[in-house]
Amino acid sequence: MASLGQLTAGIAHEINNPINFVSSNITPLKRDIKDIMEVIDFYRESGEKEFKPETKKEAKKLEEDLELEYVLEEVDQLLKGMEDGAKRTVEIVKGLRLFSRVDEQDVKKVDLHDGINSTIILLNSSIPGKIRIIREFGELPMVECLAGKINQVFMNIINNAVHALSDHMEKIPDPVITIRTKSLGDYVKIEIEDNGPGMPEHVKQRIFEPFFTTKAVGKGTGLGLSIVYSIIENHKGTLEVLTEEGQGTTFIISLPVYQNAPKYD
Incomplete structure (x- = not known):
């Protein structure tokens, strides 16, 4: 990478x-x-x-x-x-x-909104015009992270949401991906929600397993969400998914504002 x-x-x-x-x-x-x-x-x-x-x-x-x-x-x-x-x-x-951020070995303070916006720009050509992207951005502090890795997380989750909506476009009158951000003191929360078909419980239990995929043969490796989970874990954050069949899916990322540097410098 x-x-x-x-x-x-x-x-x-x-x-x-x-x-x-x-x-x-x-x-x-x-x-x-x-x-x-x-x-x-x-x-x-x-x-x-x-x-x-x-x-x-x-x-x-x-x-x-x-x-x-x-x-x-x-x-x-x-x-x-x-x-x-x-x-x-x-x-x-x-x-x-912004997306490539070659400072992979250095934890730096970054604006997560820049990363989300650059990811949407890069995905723009593959997002059908019918899908609306809604940004509900709160005030976020600069967050210490490996910017390239975190952008990889955004790319993977947003891309999955686009595919979920694209594959069921005829059943969803107003396909929407909503991205919310908020500050929670020493943590920030990023929610990426789609109003797609959702996932049954047995799929939800396995989505972070390496090589598990619901896509057709040749369409996916099943590694994306497994890598995403590892990246968030390595940043001392958490990743959870809220989903129900027919009710859409929300990925919730929590990241600490500080990694290695002291809080007051």
Whole structure:
């Protein structure tokens, strides 16, 4: 996982430079096109007054052949698309950088909300549009943890919630994943709840076992929640699941605010 984190961080860094170049060039490009349009408008107005009828006819024909009105409209749409695409890519790169956090060996104070948000950004393309993500974030202190590992926890649990909802979309009129955070003094609590099909008791009892999976062959390793459980345990936290068949599922993560550092430094 550390190697994967380093690879992800490296890719994010490499993408960052060209996308910044594209982003920073869009505004001056829009300004330049606006200037060119002013010149075109000036020529059009002057031409109406000063061109001979034959020249006006030729100019009109040229505009029609080139579909000038359509071209100008398309330039506008292309620039908007480039701007939106660049912003989205910047968001993804930021998400990758936050998610990969190559400080795997160092416990550091981190903002857990950044980790949750970056995870949602990275999962965005695989979340069906019908699924709503609701964030009910409380005021959280900075939490000492291995950021990359905790982001792995968020990724796994949110991804499982997405799959639970996606596989039963026809039976759920309003599929929702709700993420709540709250501070409890020396601990913080993160709840990830879905209104999916829930789990029967015999499945609930085994979900943290290595290699146990309810997915079809080739769809899952059965290691995800087992690794998640180990990560939370190694952080001196707790992980519990509340679920009932037909009533959705809630994963509740409790993490201590402090790991190794003294409370008052």
